[in-house]
Amino acid sequence: MEIQNPLTSSANKQKVLIEIAWETCNQVGGIYTVIRTKVPSMVEKWGNNYFLLGPYFPQTASAEFEPIHDLDDSILGKTIQKMRSMGLGVHYGYWLVTGKPRIVLFDLASIADRLNQIKASLWDKHQVSTLHVEDIVNQTILFGEMIRIFLTELANDQGNKTEIVAHIHEWMSATCIPDLRKDNVKIATVFTTHATMLGRYLAGNVPDFYDKLHTFNWLDEARHYGIEAQATIERLAANMCHVMTTVSDVTARECEFLLGKVPDLILPNGLNITRFSAMHEHQNLHTLFKDRINEFVMGHFFQSQPFDLSKTLYFFTSGRYEFSNKGYDITLEALARLNWKMKQAKIDKTVVMFFITKQPYHSIDPEVLQSRAVMDEIHETCNAIEKQIGEKLFNASASATDLQMPDLNGFIDEYWRLRLRRTIQTWKTNKRPKVVTHLLKNEDGITDYTKKANLMNNPEDKVKIVYHPDFIVSTNPLFGLDYGQFVRGCNLGVFPSYYEPWGYTPLECIARGVPTITSDLSGFGDYMMQIMRDYEQWGVMVVNRKTQDFHKAAEQLSEMLLKFVKQSLRERITQRNRVESISDTFDWSNLRAYYDTAQDLALKRRK
Numbered sequence: 001m002e003i004q005n006p007l008t009s010s011a012n013k014q015k016v017l018i019e020i021a022w023e024t025c026n027q028v029g030g031i032y033t034v035i036r037t038k039v040p041s042m043v044e045k046w047g048n049n050y051f052l053l054g055p056y057f058p059q060t061a062s063a064e065f066e067p068i069h070d071l072d073d074s075i076l077g078k079t080i081q082k083m084r085s086m087g088l089g090v091h092y093g094y095w096l097v098t099g100k101p102r103i104v105l106f107d108l109a110s111i112a113d114r115l116n117q118i119k120a121s122l123w124d125k126h127q128v129s130t131l132h133v134e135d136i137v138n139q140t141i142l143f144g145e146m147i148r149i150f151l152t153e154l155a156n157d158q159g160n161k162t163e164i165v166a167h168i169h170e171w172m173s174a175t176c177i178p179d180l181r182k183d184n185v186k187i188a189t190v191f192t193t194h195a196t197m198l199g200r201y202l203a204g205n206v207p208d209f210y211d212k213l214h215t216f217n218w219l220d221e222a223r224h225y226g227i228e229a230q231a232t233i234e235r236l237a238a239n240m241c242h243v244m245t246t247v248s249d250v251t252a253r254e255c256e257f258l259l260g261k262v263p264d265l266i267l268p269n270g271l272n273i274t275r276f277s278a279m280h281e282h283q284n285l286h287t288l289f290k291d292r293i294n295e296f297v298m299g300h301f302f303q304s305q306p307f308d309l310s311k312t313l314y315f316f317t318s319g320r321y322e323f324s325n326k327g328y329d330i331t332l333e334a335l336a337r338l339n340w341k342m343k344q345a346k347i348d349k350t351v352v353m354f355f356i357t358k359q360p361y362h363s364i365d366p367e368v369l370q371s372r373a374v375m376d377e378i379h380e381t382c383n384a385i386e387k388q389i390g391e392k393l394f395n396a397s398a399s400a401t402d403l404q405m406p407d408l409n410g411f412i413d414e415y416w417r418l419r420l421r422r423t424i425q426t427w428k429t430n431k432r433p434k435v436v437t438h439l440l441k442n443e444d445g446i447t448d449y450t451k452k453a454n455l456m457n458n459p460e461d462k463v464k465i466v467y468h469p470d471f472i473v474s475t476n477p478l479f480g481l482d483y484g485q486f487v488r489g490c491n492l493g494v495f496p497s498y499y500e501p502w503g504y505t506p507l508e509c510i511a512r513g514v515p516t517i518t519s520d521l522s523g524f525g526d527y528m529m530q531i532m533r534d535y536e537q538w539g540v541m542v543v544n545r546k547t548q549d550f551h552k553a554a555e556q557l558s559e560m561l562l563k564f565v566k567q568s569l570r571e572r573i574t575q576r577n578r579v580e581s582i583s584d585t586f587d588w589s590n591l592r593a594y595y596d597t598a599q600d601l602a603l604k605r606r607k
């Protein structure tokens with residue numbers, strides 16, 4: 001059935017959904033993943049009645065945005081036209097992601113001359129204090145004003161012909177909500193917060209944050225951390241939208257105490273899951289990408305510390321650099337304990353733990369690059385020798401007069417022998433393999449902790465550390481893998497967060513059939529515990545951080561890691577299959593229903 005487009009026809013009263021986010025066509029963090037991966041499922045339900053709004057940044061737009069040049073006389077076309085005639089920069093086109101939805105991007109510079117006037121109005125009407133704010137706040141104020149103008153024009157033009165829902169994500173898109181309500185614009189609003197600004201700051205700075213939640217005075221704390229504008233906008237949006245939502249029960253508690261609003265609904269995050277028709281395919285990919293990680297590990301460690309790769313496990317953690325919020329501290333403590341336990345138990349295995357995050361650095365460490373390059377040279381020399389032996393062996397075999405196996409040693413030229421020996425000689429060293437792959441601008445929590453815990457890649461260590469202070473992209477010379485491939489090549493993802501409203505990283509592991517560790521303070525971990533009682537059976541382990549202190553939780557984590565290390569290859573393969581088999585649970589085709597409910601409720605409340 002063809003879906004009639006109310007933006008091009010005025011025949012029937014229909015519903016239109018507009019999704020609005022700072023991260024539409026603008027990747028900053030997790031919200032981009034939410035919006036982008038959800039598109040196919042939204043387009044499936046709403047067809048042409050769905051589009052998105054976002055900010056226009058030429059650089060990101062050049063990669064993901066395809067302009068539509070001809071504006072028709074639909075309501076959408078007319079609204080864009082009207083805004084342009086007001087002198088505002090409005091870009092209209094397709095977002096080049098799966099589902100290819102239409103998007104409208106606002107050029108913030110085109111309204112920048114009105115910034116002070118908009119700020120004055122925010123203060124007069126809603127007492128939002130925006131003096132001396134960071135530039136990002138100014139940008140979001142401009143963005144909010146353009147959204148307000150757009151929605152108001154669209155709704156006025158539609159009158160009673162169309163029911164419009166605006167689903168607004170995070171405070172960065174939310175300065176428009178108080179005015180939309182005050183002006184009684186005919187639009188139903190859903191506001192989803194993916195964290196609270198205050199929660200993020202307090203969790204990282206105040207011990208026992210969760211126990212003290214009910215004691216904080218939001219305004220005092222917001223002023224203390226210099227985020228009064230953001231916190232006020234968030235609070236107003238939460239209380240003035242028609243339906244307020246967040247991504248997990250964990251964050252819902254924060255909303256209650258820090259935003260003064262118990263969310264109406266919880267909207268868990270999903271992914272666009274692609275499953276293979278044959279189970280062995282994801283196992284094959286694991287082997288393929290693990291081999292690539294093996295190459296890196298040989299280049300990095302074997303120069304001074306060769307170990308048996310068939311008895312080596314790759315663990316990793318990744319995310320923004322929030323040392324204790326993301327649980328890097330507890331992970332390091334647990335690894336130090338694991339190292340000790342493996343040595344005590346004389347376990348004949350090696351664990352290489354990768355920390356993948358983003359911190360300022362000068363460049364990749366030239367010594368790390370050099371070691372890799374020389375190892376590649378050894379590899380090439382071996383290939384040349386292999387070829388030479390192969391050809392000579394074939395000739396000798398074809399022309400053989402007896403059945404004696406020829407002496408292979410005689411087939412290698414002196415030149416190649418010498419070259420191989422010299423390259424190995426220049427490569428081998430007594431130096432300890434580096435912990436950090438890059439030249440960091442500053443020491444940080446990870447480097448401090450590795451020193452303090454003596455996790456320094458000592459020869460006797462069973463647990464080796466690779467700290468890669470940059471996100472992994474396919475052009476990266478050290479791995480030559482994109483992030484998804486890297487995840488597939490690893491054996492275990494470790495994410496015992498302290499503050500994590502949802503947390504996509506463990507979910508990204510599940511989607512790729514990789515077992516994972518999360519915490520009961522992360523939205524995802526909490527959700528998992530609610531929907532699957534036997535989650536451990538399915539390769540998801542949850543560290544108890546709610547009721548245990550740091551040291552007890554670190555001990556629990558180290559035991560989880562040890563148990564994993566002790567598994568046999570066969571057990572690991574079975575576990576990977578089980579993890580992969582639950583990935584569908586998190587496909588948007590199953591989770592979109594939560595969004596449908598929120599949007600329906602907003603329409604009912606607007607009436």
Ligand code: 1S3
Binds near residue numbers: 034195247
């Ligand atoms: C937020 O991004 P973050 O990493 O700043 O939103 C994400 C999407 O809902 C969520 O997964 C994450 O926990 C939040 O913290």
